[in-house]
Structure formats: structure tokens, C-alpha cells
Amino acid sequence: MSITSLTTPDQTIAHPDRPGHTTGGRHSERMGKGPATGPEKMRGLRLIAVWVGLTVGSWAVLGGAGYGLYALVGSLLP
Numbered sequence: 001m002s003i004t005s006l007t008t009p010d011q012t013i014a015h016p017d018r019p020g021h022t023t024g025g026r027h028s029e030r031m032g033k034g035p036a037t038g039p040e041k042m043r044g045l046r047l048i049a050v051w052v053g054l055t056v057g058s059w060a061v062l063g064g065a066g067y068g069l070y071a072l073v074g075s076l077l078p
Contacts, residue, residue, distance in 0.1 A: 042050065
């Protein structure tokens with residue numbers, strides 16, 4: 001271990017996973033390994049409940065904005 005380096009000499013060289021192969025940024029994709037699995041998909045009643053909740057929430061925001069605009073215009077008119 002040298003004074004300027006925090007790694008030992010055997011740690012400074014990256015070794016490939018398999019002999020004869022280089023380690024690149026996209027190594028796992030090229031070698032046939034698929035991407036990591038993502039989060040589990042929502043299905044059934046839970047999905048319907050989320051969609052209904054989002055729809056009701058968006059209509060509530062739209063209604064609140066509409067009422068606010070109505071109140072603003074009503075206060076500006078004589």
C-alpha cells in the first residue's frame with residue numbers, strides 16, 4: 001500500500017466476472033442477463049380504488065378552482 005493510495009495493489013485492477021471477458025458498463029445486458037425486476041404491479045380492487053381516488057381528487061381540485069374563480073369574479077363585479 002502506497003502513501004498516496006488507499007487501496008492495496010491487488011484492488012487497483014478490476015477483474016472480469018468470467019475469464020476472457022472485459023467488464024464494461026453494459027456487460028450484464030450483453031450477456032443475456034435481463035434487467036432487474038421492477039416493483040409489483042397493482043391489480044384488481046386496489047387499482048380501481050386508486051383510480052377512483054385520483055379521479056375524485058382531480059374533480060375536487062377542479063371544482064375548488066372553479067368556485068374560487070367564481071367567487072373572485074363575483075367580488076369584482078358590482
